[in-house]
Amino acid sequence: MNCGINLFTHPTQITFYEGKCFTGRQLEVRGDCDNFQDRGFMNRVNSIRVESGAFCCFDHPDFKGQQYILEHGEYPEFQRWNSHNDHMGSCKPIKMHGEHYRMELFEACNFSGQCVEVCDDCPFLQSRGFSKSCINSIKVYGDGAWVMYEEPNFRGRMYIVERGDYCSHNEWQAENPNIQSIRRVVNYF
Helix, strand or coil: CEECCCCCCCCCEEEEEEECCCEEEEEEECCCECCHHHHCCCCECCEEEEEECCEEEEEECCCEEEEEEECCEEECCHHHHCCCCCECCEEEECCCCCCCEEEEEEEECCCEEEEEEECCCECCHHHHCCCCCECCEEEEEECCCEEEEEECCCEEEEEEECCEEECCHHHHCCCCCECCEEEECCCCC
């Protein structure tokens, strides 16, 4: 079963399996897929193979709910992508065209308050001089995508952001502005 087409320079492909260790029914995706059930695949996913590219997966249809970053590799059970259950409803490739990473993090909405610029991974934002754990707006520059985490050391709930301006934490689908670590998405081939 195929879902979507590829619009990127580099091909992207991810395969979802109903069973653990790549067993059971499967859904192959090469681009955006806004609803697995529309493609005849229930939202139960227990293992995943990312053949190429990097994907942002969501536990609900229409790119809603908890986000998961899945980079090139194999995930034989749902705990491997930091999920607490086997629900998955939609996915889309992460748009990356190069290796230039830069973002500005702002304490307040609409790009105000204290600002910190980062160009590489940061396991604990407060170590970079950011006085609070609240990030309320960001500007993402360059070619790469980023994963932001609610806890230090790349743990906890995650949010994927690509090039663009985000005036408030709601724009990256966060329930609150707590961000304590960030990393670049670099493993995409």
